[in-house]
Amino acid sequence: MLLRNAWYIGAWADELGDKPLARRICGDPVVLFRDGSGKAAALADRCCHRAAPLHLGSIVEAGIQCGYHGLVFNAAGRCVTIPGQKLIPRDAQVRSYQTIEKDQLVWLWMGDTALADSAKIVDFPYHNDPARWPNKHAVYPIKGNYMLMVDNLMDLTHLGYLHARTVGGNPGAHVEADMKTVRTATGLKFTRWMRNSLPPPSYVKAAGFQGRVDRCQEFEFVAPNTILQWTGATDAGTATENPQRDFRFQFRLFHGLTPETETSCFYFWSAANGYRQNDPEVTEQLYREIAPTFLEDKEMVEAQQKRLDEFGDQGLVDIASDANRMHMRRIIERLIAAEQSAMAAE
Numbered sequence: 001m002l003l004r005n006a007w008y009i010g011a012w013a014d015e016l017g018d019k020p021l022a023r024r025i026c027g028d029p030v031v032l033f034r035d036g037s038g039k040a041a042a043l044a045d046r047c048c049h050r051a052a053p054l055h056l057g058s059i060v061e062a063g064i065q066c067g068y069h070g071l072v073f074n075a076a077g078r079c080v081t082i083p084g085q086k087l088i089p090r091d092a093q094v095r096s097y098q099t100i101e102k103d104q105l106v107w108l109w110m111g112d113t114a115l116a117d118s119a120k121i122v123d124f125p126y127h128n129d130p131a132r133w134p135n136k137h138a139v140y141p142i143k144g145n146y147m148l149m150v151d152n153l154m155d156l157t158h159l160g161y162l163h164a165r166t167v168g169g170n171p172g173a174h175v176e177a178d179m180k181t182v183r184t185a186t187g188l189k190f191t192r193w194m195r196n197s198l199p200p201p202s203y204v205k206a207a208g209f210q211g212r213v214d215r216c217q218e219f220e221f222v223a224p225n226t227i228l229q230w231t232g233a234t235d236a237g238t239a240t241e242n243p244q245r246d247f248r249f250q251f252r253l254f255h256g257l258t259p260e261t262e263t264s265c266f267y268f269w270s271a272a273n274g275y276r277q278n279d280p281e282v283t284e285q286l287y288r289e290i291a292p293t294f295l296e297d298k299e300m301v302e303a304q305q306k307r308l309d310e311f312g313d314q315g316l317v318d319i320a321s322d323a324n325r326m327h328m329r330r331i332i333e334r335l336i337a338a339e340q341s342a343m344a345a346e
Contacts, residue, residue, distance in 0.1 A: 001262075002026045003224050003336050005111035007121050008258040009268045010042055010097075012137055013104045020064055022055035024260045026110045029053070030097065036061040040106045041075035044095040048079065054094070075099075103127045104137070105256065105268070111339070122226045124254050126272045133252060134277055136287040137270035142298050144305035146225060146257040146265035150328060152297050153227050153255050154219060156192060157321045162296050181324060187221035188327060196236045202289040203233055206282070207249035207275065214239035216247070221324075223331045227255040232274075250274040251286055263305055269294060 008025055010032050015021055021032040022045055029045035031054045045053050047066040057067035062081065063074040072081035077096035079088055098109040098116045104127040109116040126133040142149060152158065156177075181190040194215040203209055216239070218230040232243050232250035240246045256268035271290050273283040318326065 001336050001340075002259050003111075003332065003339060005109075005115050005339050006224050006335075007100070007107045007109055007116075007118075008225060009105050009256045009266070010099070010108040010258070011106045012139060012268065013040070013101055013106055015139075016040055016106065018059060020055040020057060020059060022053065023266070025108060026259055027261055028110065030108070031055040031064065032099075032106065033059050033064050035063050035075045039075060040099050040101045042097040042099045042106075042108050043073060043075075043077050044097075046094060047071060047073075048092055048094050122222050122228070124228065126252050127254070127270065132277060133272040133274060134280070134283040135252075135270050135272035136283060137254075137268070138291065140267040140269075140294065140298055141260070141264070142267050142301055143264050144298075144301040145263055145308075146259045147329065147332065148301045148304055149255075149257050149265060149267055149297065150221065150225070150227065151325045152301055153229075154190075154221055154324050154328065155321055156217065156219075162300060183327065184220075187223045187331060188324060189218070189220040190324065192217045192219075193239075195239065199233060203249065205289065206286060207233065209233070209235065209249075212236040216243045218244075221328055223328070224335060225257045225259075227257075229253040229255065248275060253290070263309065267294070267298070 004026055010023055010025060010030065011021055016032055016034050023030050023032060030042050031045040032040065032042045035041055041063070043054060043064065045055050047054055047068065049066065049069055049071055052066055052068035054064055054066055054073070057065045060072060062072050065072045070083040071079050071092070073094055074080050075096065077094045079092035082088055082092070098113055100107045100118050100121060102121055103124045107121050127135060178193040178195070179190055181188060196212050197215055199209040199213045203213065213233040214236050215233045216231070220228045222228070230244060230250065230252050232247035234243070234247045234249065244250065251274050252272040254268075254270045254272075258266040258268065260266055271287050273286050276282040
């Protein structure tokens with residue numbers, strides 16, 4: 001089951017252009033667009049006249065126009081124009097989703113609108129600071145449950161194996177990393193140190209390391225769908241207690257997972273460059289180095305989903321590195337259980 005009383009990313013802000021954008025979120029067909037004032041909006045992707053998908057229509061000043069018979073719907077989902085007809089039926093409307101544009105992302109509330117609280121949307125101001133954190137982003141459709149990607153991103157013991165050619169480095173360094181985990185009200189945070197380790201190939205290309213490095217990674221999972229990451233490295237033996245301030249090589253990654261269905265999702269991610277910010281090519285290089293890593297994750301998660309579809313999770317075992325995964329899963333299970341209980345009580 002999917003949690004509906006939550007904010008999910010519908011699109012990157014720059015995906016909303018001169019044509020409607022179709023997405024399926026939590027099983028719902030949704031169309032996203034900007035109205036005449038430039039405000040982002042999201043409606044059910046189904047005209048109330050003859051069920052034509054609205055994304056096959058066009059954007060007009062008043063909102064979105066159905067491509068079948070020309071009905072126009074505003075950002076609230078209300079029909080405001082019917083060609084050849086002055087009287088508009090009161091029930092001529094489609095569902096609208098509460099929409100918030102923040103930090104270059106368009107967020108949608110998929111559940112009970114009375115429970116929507118925009119203050120609960122994750123902050124990531126680095127998207128708005130191109131001078132200090134020049135960044136580039138993408139979205140990948142993934143044929144796998146969104147929590148499989150959360151599992152993947154929050155368990156870094158796989159890096160040395162799956163990503164050996166890119167950001168991985170030595171597998172043993174990841175498995176034996178010095179790790180501190182703190183559970184939070186909305187998820188968990190962890191910090192990993194890999195001191196005196198060999199730099200992965202991508203770090204050497206980006207920062208020109210000549211020898212061993214001290215690596216640090218800081219991750220935070222914010223339920224149900226967001227992971228915030230800071231990663232850095234410095235020459236071995238030069239690390240301080242404040243790596244985010246002092247490391248000469250560092251970057252930030254944003255990870256947002258939006259369930260499309262129970263077995264597919266959209267992966268919104270960005271890479272923000274925190275070194276040599278005045279050189280645009282550096283940001284491009286960072287993106288080019290990281291993008292193949294996430295495509296490797298995509299391939300593995302999609303392969304996992306196929307096996308889960310075939311066999312289920314019967315017979316699977318947990319190992320020590322699954323502790324964070326199990327905690328995150330329990331958080332989501334509690335949120336879904338609370339939502340279902342509240343619905344049953346209505």
